[in-house]
Amino acid sequence: MPLTPPAWLLLWLSLLLSSVCPALKTAAQASASTGALNVLLIIVDDLRPSLGCYGDKIVRSPNIDQLAAHSLLFQNAFAQQAVCAPSRVSFLTGRRPDTTRLYDFNSYWRSHSGNFSTIPQYFKENGYVTMSVGKVFHPGISSNYSDDSPYSWSFLPYHPSSEKYENTKTCRGQDGELHANLLCPVDVKDVPEGTLPDIQSTEEAIRLLEKMKTLSSPFFLAIGYHKPHIPFRYPKEFQKLYPLENITLAPDPQVPGGLPPVAYNPWMDIRQREDVKALNISVPYGPIPVDFQQKIRQSYFASVSYLDTQVGHLLGALDDLELANRTIIAFMSDHGWSLGEHGEWAKYSNFDVTTRVPLMFYVPGKTAPLPEAGQKLFPYRDPFDLASQWMAPGRQSWDLVELMSLFPTLAGLAGLQVPPRCPIPSFHIELCREGQSLLNHFRFHDWEEDPHLHGNPHESVAYSQYPRPADSPQWNSDKPSLKDIKIMGYSIRTIDYRYTVWVGFNPDEFLANFTDIHAGELYFVDSDPLQDHNVYNDSQHREFLQSLIP
Ligand SMILES: *[C@@H]1O[C@H](CO)[C@@H](O)[C@H](O)[C@H]1NC(C)=O
Ligand SMILES: *[C@@H]1O[C@H](CO)[C@@H](O)[C@H](O)[C@H]1NC(C)=O
Ligand SMILES: *[C@@H]1O[C@H](CO)[C@@H](O)[C@H](O)[C@H]1NC(C)=O
Ligand SMILES: *[C@@H]1O[C@H](CO)[C@@H](O)[C@H](O)[C@H]1NC(C)=O
Ligand SMILES: *[C@@H]1O[C@H](CO)[C@@H](O)[C@H](O)[C@H]1NC(C)=O
Ligand SMILES: *[C@@H]1O[C@H](CO)[C@@H](O)[C@H](O)[C@H]1NC(C)=O
Ligand SMILES: *[C@@H]1O[C@H](CO)[C@@H](O)[C@H](O)[C@H]1NC(C)=O
DSSP: OOOOHHHHHHHHHHHHHSSSSOOOOSSOOOSOOTOOOOOOEEEEEOOOSSGGGGSSSSOOOOHHHHHHHEEEEEEEEEEEEHHHHHHHHHHTTTTOOHTTTTTSSSOOOOHHHHOOOOOHHHHHTTTTTEEESSSSSOOSSTTTTTTTTTSSSSSSOOOOOGGGGGSOOEEEEETTTTESSSSSEEEEGGGGGGHHHHHHHHHHHHHHHHHTTTTSSSSSEEEEEEEEEEEEEGGGGGGGGGGGOOOOOOOSSSSOOOOOOGGGGOOOHHSSSSHTTTTTTOTOOOOHHHHHHHHHHHHHHHHHHHHHHHHHHHHHHHHHHTTTSSSEEEEEEOOOOOEEEEGGGSSSSSSSHHEEEEEEEEEETOOOOOTTTTTTSSOOOOTOTTTSHHHOOOOEEEEEEEGGGHHHHHHHHOOOOOBBBOOOSSSSSSBBBOSOOOOGGGGSSSSSOOOOOOOOOGGGOOOEEEEESSSOOOOOOOSSSGOOOOOOEEEOOOSEEEEEEEEEEETTTTTEEEEEEEEEEEEEEOOOTTTTOTTTTOOGGGHHHHHOOO
């Protein structure tokens, strides 16, 4: 019997999670009164947890690590769909892609599925000044060409003027000419306007913080950074942090034998860049020549360190403006990115490498002691200072959490009413949330008490999904338009395993057919953390899989 995906998912959820996460008692609605906490939401584009604070030994990210040292960091946070617009609309509205019905880039939820409230809209309606800098909503139809203005924002969203050069020929090739390359280390003083989008966004965000300091209303400032999204256009000095001879390949650079073709994403956008096109790489499986794989990884890591400096300048300014004692900081990414794992690149899949994201919350006086007058929590740290000390995360949780939890969690942390849980279906309801609130993780009274486990990783799960137009990789497998979707891969991640079923999907009625199974994947975390050995067909797991199907 075909079930609508939300019903199927929520049935599972209710079975598995019945005992978890009672909503925290919330404070009365905060108004523009004194004492309300501000929110600084930092959204990074395509950043997997390749960060020092997530245990990465190569990447230098001292400023993000410093934020983590004062935050609660989620080790097992997952995006609901590993592509920009669907993921952003999902976490900004607090609903699954099956409810926003956005699996591609081509519709605006308010006219397509339901008039769902967004996180910034909710803060705005509760007396906050809300502001958007850079890429917060995905631009284009999916946010009505306006970043969901006027509903979400108090002012017109800011976009850096140099953004328009991102995909133009501004990368100096070996021939001395300018190209639209994938690898694009630049001399910032030579590029058009002499600046880069993320530098401009940081400057604008700091200007806004300065203005907000004098205001009596609390603010909600969202800043969306562009890097490490492709093209890797970053100040070239960051390459020096990652000498090519020190760059290894992914630990599992081959396409695994047991990988169902439907699970594979052929990374078509990468192939379209001039420098990659010149390599004449075989479609769909590649591989990319080994030295070029190293260069991609080098440029990704360099972009992350460049991003880290922007975060450092932003948080340094927050500190200097003495706002760190009354501003919640949430740091996250829209999804991850494959850097050659399973022979794959980019996002567009259901693997951990593309769905797992960094997620951390700094809450003044809660995840760290309130800074005293004049004390700096976030002094800028230079990634080129190789002697500077690595900083461990403050608190950590290993619970499986979803990005959809951002809405109820930020609302609750700021003292606003946590929106009610959504009924099924919820297309007609403007304000509700499908994600769990993570507030129970913040229930520590003394920040010095045991910094470990709050919650129970064995009782939590995270769902992701990815659509495909066909069983085998083809030109539009990475980003099928709604009308072309024929298969949906539903994926569940627990602390022990990732299980994915690829089932028939009817895009006219938004119906998944769970008796029409095209392929399955099962990976156990302990024995196969990289997800290279699909044991879905192994007879010894039959009974286990049967027990999962509702
Ligand atoms: C959608 O929600 C917005 C914000 O609450 C409201 O202004 C607008 O009237 C709603 N639109 C419809 C069609 O209900
Ligand atoms: C989308 O933007 C257009 C043009 O500004 C506007 O007329 C329309 O009402 C917007 N859609 C919604 C659902 O608000
Ligand atoms: C690169 O590797 C060499 C040899 O292992 C090591 O001495 C050097 O510190 C490494 N450089 C960086 C920037 O990690
Ligand atoms: C699993 O079994 C199906 C059906 O027999 C087959 O098509 C598929 O290739 C098998 N997958 C693996 C990983 O062995
Ligand atoms: C690209 O590769 C294909 C086979 O993989 C070959 O037939 C073709 O000649 C190559 N083209 C160029 C321009 O090297
Ligand atoms: C934050 O710090 C500033 C400067 O030290 C001080 O004036 C303000 O009262 C503090 N606010 C809170 C909520 O502690
Ligand atoms: C669901 O898939 C099964 C197996 O392919 C098929 O027999 C059935 O007709 C499908 N149901 C619908 C509603 O399409």
